[in-house]
Every structure is written in C-alpha cells, then in structure tokens.
Amino acid sequence: MVSIKDIAKKAGVSISTVSYALNGNPKVTEETKAKILAIAKELNYVPNAAARTLKKQETKIIGAFLTDFSGAFYGDLLQGMKEVLNKNGYDLIVCSGSQSHRLLPEKMIDGAIILDGFFASEELLQYADRGHKLVVLDRELNHPNVNQVLLDNKAGAGLAVEYLIEKGHRNIYVVSGPKDSFDSMQRMQAVKQTIERNQPIRFTSIQGDFTKSTGEEAARQVIEEYTEPAAVFCLNDEMAIGVYDTVVHAGLRVGEQIHIIGFDNIELTQYTHPRIATIDYSKRKWGAIASEQLLKLIAGEEVEHERIYVTLVPGDSVQSV
Numbered sequence: 001m002v003s004i005k006d007i008a009k010k011a012g013v014s015i016s017t018v019s020y021a022l023n024g025n026p027k028v029t030e031e032t033k034a035k036i037l038a039i040a041k042e043l044n045y046v047p048n049a050a051a052r053t054l055k056k057q058e059t060k061i062i063g064a065f066l067t068d069f070s071g072a073f074y075g076d077l078l079q080g081m082k083e084v085l086n087k088n089g090y091d092l093i094v095c096s097g098s099q100s101h102r103l104l105p106e107k108m109i110d111g112a113i114i115l116d117g118f119f120a121s122e123e124l125l126q127y128a129d130r131g132h133k134l135v136v137l138d139r140e141l142n143h144p145n146v147n148q149v150l151l152d153n154k155a156g157a158g159l160a161v162e163y164l165i166e167k168g169h170r171n172i173y174v175v176s177g178p179k180d181s182f183d184s185m186q187r188m189q190a191v192k193q194t195i196e197r198n199q200p201i202r203f204t205s206i207q208g209d210f211t212k213s214t215g216e217e218a219a220r221q222v223i224e225e226y227t228e229p230a231a232v233f234c235l236n237d238e239m240a241i242g243v244y245d246t247v248v249h250a251g252l253r254v255g256e257q258i259h260i261i262g263f264d265n266i267e268l269t270q271y272t273h274p275r276i277a278t279i280d281y282s283k284r285k286w287g288a289i290a291s292e293q294l295l296k297l298i299a300g301e302e303v304e305h306e307r308i309y310v311t312l313v314p315g316d317s318v319q320s321v
Helices: 003-013 016-021 030-042 050-058 074-087 098-105 119-128 155-166 182-197 210-222 237-249 265-272 283-296
Strands: 061-066 089-096 111-117 134-136 146-151 171-175 202-206 232-233 257-259 278-280 305-309 311-313
Touching: 003 016, 003 030, 016 030, 016 278, 061 074, 061 098, 074 089, 074 283, 111 283, 119 146, 134 283, 146 155, 146 278, 146 283, 155 182, 155 232, 155 257, 155 311, 171 182, 171 210, 182 202, 202 210, 210 232, 210 237, 210 257, 232 237, 232 278, 237 257, 237 265, 283 305
Parallel strands: 061 089, 061 111, 111 134, 134 146, 146 305, 171 202, 171 232, 232 257
Antiparallel strands: 278 311
C-alpha cells in the first residue's frame, strides 16, 4: 500500500508537506499542492482511515444498530436518519448482531442509534460511562451521554383498543410482540389498562414476535375458537397482514366476522381490501430526530428526551357490531 512517505520521496518534499497538501492546509503553495496531488493520484494513494481517526478522534460515521432487517418497517426510519446525517457531513452504517457491538469500543463510529433488543442496557451504560454518545429508540436509559427518542406506544395501543370498544367489540384478541420487546411491553400495558377501564370484555392474549408468520398462527387460533364476531389487535402491521391473509383464505369476512387493527401503518396495509385500520406515526421523522439528537450529543449540546406521537388510521377492517 502506498503511504505518504512514498509520495514525499517522489515529490522531493517532507512528509509533513505531503500531509498538509492532502489535507488542504494553506501552509503549502498551490503549485506544490498540485504537484503532490498529481503524484498521489499517479501512485493510487488511498488515505488510511484508521490513522485519520486516531489523529482527529472522529470517523464521521454513525452506526444504527437493529435487531434485524426483516419486514417493511425499517426503510423510512433509516432514510430519515441518513438524510439528516448526510446533510451534516456524516455517513450511516447499519449493523446487526453481537460482533458489530465492537464498533463502539474500538471507536470505529462516532456514535450510535440503538433499536436492537439484543443490545443489553448494561452494555450500553458501560459505553456511555466511557464517553460514547448514544440515542436509544427502544428503552428508557438515564445517562448524560444517552438520549431517548421513544415512540408513544401507550397512546397508540390505547387508541386502538378504544377504537374497537367504540365500535361495540367485547371479544378482543391481542397478538403481542417478542417477550423482551420494549415496544410490545409498553403497548400491552396500555391494552390491559384500557380494557380494565371498559369491562366487561372478553380479552385473549396471543404471543407473537412481530412477524407475519406469528400473525398467521394467531389467526388460526382465532378461527378455531370462532363463535361470534371477534376483534384482533396486532401490536404491529406485519402480524396484522398475517392475520388478514389467513382469515381471507379461510373464507371468513374481514370487517364482518373478524375485525383487524394493526400498528405502524406500513405501506402494505393501504392496499388490503378492506383496508386494515392501524396506528400511524412518521418513521422518517423518528429517524431524523434520532440523528439530530445524536449530533447534538456529539457536539456537547444539551438535549431533552423526545417522543414520537401517533394517530389512528381508521379502516374498513373494523366495523361496528
């Protein structure tokens, strides 16, 4: 690999002069700079990113840590992150898996946005103690180097259940997310509180994991137990699509016999007939705010925790009974 030492030798100048020229330092004349840049191009010189990082103590790279990349949820969220970061001279890398966690302690990134259930809170607090800047989207952590940008899960779940109750539903199934999911736990807590306030209601909880396949499994249970119109609140839209497909293939009518509402307002819900009711929020805005908050942390600015608000999107998949 070509080094600045090789360029200096060929140009007949010092190593420091080459360094100044490559970094645009005005200490070098335009003539010398042009000569050095031409030689660097001729030799196919590539800057050593690791060395630059050690010198400047920054990489201009932000890491987004996700539990996985499946489903239709992540696109707008990551686009929101990327747009803000790119405007501010940063690049975004998206990571998943325990091996990627070493990007933080090895200072290969300047900060991280966390939406990763496999990233232990204790581990994140250890990194924060060492000065790493973090924004969490999936948990509550109180630390000067950590900012929370959380979805208003409780409000969204409350809106969904109240919508079903207002439509006259008293037989309600709820398909949850993974047991260790912060979002699922928050939504389920609001579900139970709302149902408790509106008794009597027949309430059945079905364990899911935010995937379409567990929505399909839940639908089979609902169909097997079917004796009267039932409402199914899926704690995300992926599972709601699974319920919808299974109910339709079983010959039951969505919005008449089985009523469905989801959470996330992914694009696919707009093309179902009848349209699946859901809870909406701007995933792009969520990602953008997360990036903005992280850049403020990196710059040493004061930041307050942020909350992403939600709204109800009615759909014909839920009718009055």
